[in-house]
Amino acid sequence: MRPELVQAAELLQKNDPASIEQAITLLQNTVYSFSMKVCGHPEDAEDTMQEVLYRSLGHLQKITEPKALAVWLYTVTRNRCWRMRRKSVYAPAHTLSLDELMPDERELGELLADTAAGPENTLLSAEQNRIVQKAIQEIPPSLRIVLVLHDMEELTTEEVAQVLDLQAGTVRVRLHRARLTLRKELSRLKAEEERRIASHGAVHNDAIAERGRTRKPAFECKQIFANLSEYLDGRIEPRTCDELREHIDACPSCVVFLRDLRSAIDRCRSLQPTCDPAVLERLRTALTREYLRLIGI
Secondary structure, eight states: HHHHHHHHHHHTTOOOHHHHHHHHHHHHHHHHHHHHHHHHOOHHHHHHHHHHHHHHHHTTTTTTTTHHHHHHHHHHHHHHHHHOOOOTTTSSSOOOOOHHHSSHHHHHHHHHHHHHSSSSOOSSHHHHHHHHHHHHHHHHHHHHHHHHIIIIOOOOOOHHHHTTTTTHHHHHHHHHHHHHHHHHHHHHHHHHHHHHHHHHHHHHHHHHTTOOOOOOOGGHHHHHTTHHHHHTTTTTTTHHHHHHHHHHHHOOOHHHHHHHHHHHHHHHHHOOOOOOOHHHHHHHHHHHHHHHHTOOO
């Protein structure tokens, strides 16, 4: 769970104007950031933030536990985002199968070539953030919401299950598919951007030309790839975990794929959309005034 929600729950219990205003600021940032990750459009995220927080004012005083606050806030925000979501024009016509999400021999060769070429990154930070935001929007909504809640909003599997009214096992399955989809989309978008930059003469990288020449068999590693999320999150039995680690350490293909998957998750977690400060200030003033009226201060 985001520490901001824990802090907001504590501040609301103090019942003084300064603490309440600070708590509402934290809730604004949380709701806007979550809405942007799910909706992908600033206007939709601002509208969602305003509606959700106004609807929540009458409930905030009754909620004392941070977990209860998180479940309430994310559930209401998710429902609002779902009502107004727009289909991405880039979204695939169908949900990709697990086989389609796994890297083929060519992609593994490209990952190995990238590793050999070194860690130099030709994309600027702002461009990286744009690509990550776009990649998240390419993920089917039922998978995207699980990824956002678990990996970006830091809810546990059980808390995500409660927000989405799913079984914990279903959450784990969807989370893994969402992570694989994110990794594949990031790889595709990064390759497109590098080709665009190279075509304008901004970058001359011999490693790009060499990509795909190395071939490693992917099929023997599919079972490993299918369990990487459980491996990364430490949810595999110790004996099975040791067997996986032994295979991965001896297999260059698994090493680079695991590294690429972990990098995709880390980039996803680092994305923190921010709202226009002027919009936040106007709404915060109105919300604080109304909340103080409701509690009789």
